[in-house]
Amino acid sequence: MTTTLKSLESTEDKNQTYITEFILLGFGDHPEALQILLFFLFLLIYFVTMAGNILILLLVATDRHLHTPMYFFLGNLSCFETCCSSDILLRLLSSFLTGRKTILIHACFVQLYLFGSLGSVECYLLSAMSYDRYLAICKPLHYVTMMNGKLRLQLFATSWISGFLASALPMVLISKLDFCVSNKIDHFFCDTFPIIELSCSDTHILKLIIYVVCSIVTFPPFTLTLTSYFFIIVAIMKIPSTTGKQKAFSTCSSHLLVVTIFYGTLISVYVIPNTNRLNGLHKIFSVFYTILTPMLNPIIYSLRNKEVKDALRRLTSFLVVQTQKKSQKWT
Numbered sequence: 001m002t003t004t005l006k007s008l009e010s011t012e013d014k015n016q017t018y019i020t021e022f023i024l025l026g027f028g029d030h031p032e033a034l035q036i037l038l039f040f041l042f043l044l045i046y047f048v049t050m051a052g053n054i055l056i057l058l059l060v061a062t063d064r065h066l067h068t069p070m071y072f073f074l075g076n077l078s079c080f081e082t083c084c085s086s087d088i089l090l091r092l093l094s095s096f097l098t099g100r101k102t103i104l105i106h107a108c109f110v111q112l113y114l115f116g117s118l119g120s121v122e123c124y125l126l127s128a129m130s131y132d133r134y135l136a137i138c139k140p141l142h143y144v145t146m147m148n149g150k151l152r153l154q155l156f157a158t159s160w161i162s163g164f165l166a167s168a169l170p171m172v173l174i175s176k177l178d179f180c181v182s183n184k185i186d187h188f189f190c191d192t193f194p195i196i197e198l199s200c201s202d203t204h205i206l207k208l209i210i211y212v213v214c215s216i217v218t219f220p221p222f223t224l225t226l227t228s229y230f231f232i233i234v235a236i237m238k239i240p241s242t243t244g245k246q247k248a249f250s251t252c253s254s255h256l257l258v259v260t261i262f263y264g265t266l267i268s269v270y271v272i273p274n275t276n277r278l279n280g281l282h283k284i285f286s287v288f289y290t291i292l293t294p295m296l297n298p299i300i301y302s303l304r305n306k307e308v309k310d311a312l313r314r315l316t317s318f319l320v321v322q323t324q325k326k327s328q329k330w331t
Contacts, residue, residue: 019179021102022195026095026188027283039096045295046089052298053078053085056308063311069147070136070251073129074301076156080125081294084118087111088189088290105179108190113171115290116192119266120217121163126259127221127228128155133252134228138235166217170210177201188283189290218266225259254301261296265289 027038060066060075091111095101103111135143170192177199187194192210196203232252239245268285302308 019105019183019198021104021183022108022190022198023101023184024091024095024103024188024190025184025186026092026101035096035099039093042089042093042096042291045291046085046093049085049089049291049295049298050082052295052302053081055312056298056301057082059308059311059315063314065307065314066311069132069152070129071307072152073125073132073155076159077122077125077129078298080118080121081297084115084122084290085294087114087118092188103190108185108195109171109175112174112190112192112195113167115189116167116171117164119163120166121159122262123218123221124155124159124162126255126262127224128159129255130225130228130252130259131155133255134232136251137232137248163217166213170206170213173206173209177203177206187286189286191286222263225263229256229259250306254305257300258297261288261293265293 056078057075060071060078088111091103132147135147139146174192174195177196178201179198180200182198185191185194185198193207196206229252236245236248239248265285265288269282269289302312
């Protein structure tokens with residue numbers, strides 16, 4: 001009897017193969033011409049994203065007119081966008097270029113951890129920016145003393161540290177799962193629930209922990225953002241002149257638009273049921289959330305923000321003058 005049980009266990013161990021790499025199905029199998037078109041499309045998006053966010057960082061760092069709390073947080077947001085875009089798009093571009101869809105399981109976990117951490121950081125950063133706008137509009141006389149350098153650094157450190165710590169526990173638990181059934185992820189990047197669905201382990205407690213952590217990460221900053229804008233709108237409505245209202249609203253309209261796009265796409269991705277019929281819709285919203293939003297944010301702040309446009313004009317004039325001086329020197 002004992003010999004039979006050992007034989008059965010040995011046979012079961014041989015038949016059970018553990019996965020060492022995943023296959024990211026991406027956007028499906030398409031003709032080579034379409035794959036090339038998608039490669040150049042996403043390459044253009046990546047280039048615009050990096051150029052726009054690096055330009056914002058350069059302006060905030062070099063222009064003294066932008067050395068204010070609002071643009072301090074904007075610079076942090078641009079830094080975050082470059083990291084987030086690189087985490088998702090570089091792997092996707094490599095897949096389009098080489099046709100190789102496999103990714104080592106540990107590399108997949110790294111991408112998942114960075115994606116989750118950076119998403120958490122953005123929630124905190126957007127709430128910090130909304131609180132900054134609340135102080136500027138609702139408490140203008142106390143703004144300088146309240147939003148001082150110490151508070152800015154505390155909000156900055158809290159955003160980044162909390163974001164990376166919040167994703168640590170779920171990531172450790174996910175890394176301990178067994179994957180022995182399928183290794184095909186029907187997504188273009190390593191996302192949490194598509195990976196969990198492939199596990200042959202019991203994931204009920206893990207899913208509960210993830211929902212709790214996500215609620216802690218998203219709802220407090222989202223509530224703070226909503227509360228800040230509630231008081232901002234009330235304060236703006238009390239301004240007697242139309243010009244005053246427009247001027248006050250213009251200081252936060254860019255951030256409000258970014259917040260709307262971010263939370264709108266985020267809710268669309270994680271609230272809509274993840275079924276086979278709606279999987280294509282999930283991918284579309286994920287593209288907005290992970291790829292298009294980092295590209296749109298610097299464009300929104302550049303086009304809708306007078307101070308950023310003035311700083312860009314000053315930088316352009318400075319570069320033109322320096323170029324002319326160099327050309328005159330060589331002639």
